Amino acid sequence: MxxxxxxxxxxxxxxxxxxxxxxxxxxxxxxxxxxxxxxxxxxxxxxxxxxxxxxxxxxxxxxxxxxxxxxxxxxxxxxxxxxxESVEHGLRTVALPVLERLAETTQATAHLVVRETETQARVLLVVEPRRAPMHIAFQPGQPIEMPRGSAAMAILATEPVLDGERPEVGQARRDGYAISAGEVVPSTVGVSVGIPSGRTTPSAAIGLSLFDEDSARRTAPDVVEAARELRALLP
CATH class of the missing domain: 1.10.10.10 (Winged helix-like DNA-binding domain superfamily/Winged helix DNA-binding domain)
Structure with a gap:
């Protein structure tokens, strides 16, 4: 741990x-x-x-x-x-089956990250694939310093352009997803798609934790589709 x-x-x-x-x-x-x-x-x-x-x-x-x-x-x-159990209960309830399908489809660890403050986000949900011979494991609750990591950059990419923001955030806006390597967990590549804040939910990002960038780019369309599905389910 x-x-x-x-x-x-x-x-x-x-x-x-x-x-x-x-x-x-x-x-x-x-x-x-x-x-x-x-x-x-x-x-x-x-x-x-x-x-x-x-x-x-x-x-x-x-x-x-x-x-x-x-x-x-x-x-x-x-x-x-x-x-x-009561922390973002509605969001976790809706997101869990989406993350489970994403994890099983890609055979990679899926995660949901929510923004807490201007400078910090936090891992709300982690779902590990059941049949993968090898995958990345980590715990929910891990804090993430903005704008480090694919999830943080994906969240920022859903917002207006800021002066001095990381070039990778602009790239995430153009690509529709963000990729980072080793910024949150060493030797781990993340690919994430941002979900704008809703009426009752904070800004968030859904994504995968993988071993290499090729896998991240290959599974990016799956993450995009999962984010689209989750966004449609949220109020």
Whole structure:
């Protein structure tokens, strides 16, 4: 499993809740460390006293967001699943069968990326092919820095031209798809098609993760068709 970068990188200011901020940082650190952390390691990661870390963890445990295993290491818990289920539920429900068909047709890993902010997107869905002898595997939730990667460039290609934008974004507008190599996951080539924001959905991109650029160009028409299908299904 790849190690995720910090989810927010937020600088605490006077208008924020310090306690809530610390609790969210704990969840971020645990997402990066699936093997779990000790209470002391949590305190060090957050930059608080061990007693404060213990109180924060007790609160997160009460909400079933973290748990302690038999070795007293703190891990993420099942309460997060129910929270995650509601994130872009309509989009995920509609997109899942489209991604499943794309993954099986191309025998490659399909993904759906949504834009979160001006500077960041995030992998919302990942579908791996069932019968491929070899494919690329990664987890949903991975953040993507705009404009790096085919998905980010494909999203930008659905928007008006910006001064100083990457030439590859303009190329994606002309081609109808974006291709990038090694910008998000090393040794991986991505091909993506952007989907403009809708009445209830954010800007997004559907795409494939492949091993080489020839495969990306060969499967680009399949991605274009999948994006067209998904766009027609969205409100």
């Amino acid at each position: 790849p190690e995720f970068p910090r989810l927010t990188g937020v600088e605490l200011d006077a208008g924020m809740s310090k306690t809530l901020h610390h609790g969210l940082v704990i969840l971020e650190e645990l997402a990066r460390r699936p093997e779990g952390l000790t209470v002391t390691e949590v305190a060090d990661a957050v930059g608080v006293h061990r007693t404060v870390a213990h109180r924060l963890l007790r609160t997160l445990e009460a909400h079933r967001l973290v748990r302690r295993d038999e070795h007293k290491r703190v891990r993420l818990s099942t309460g997060l699943v129910s929270l995650a």
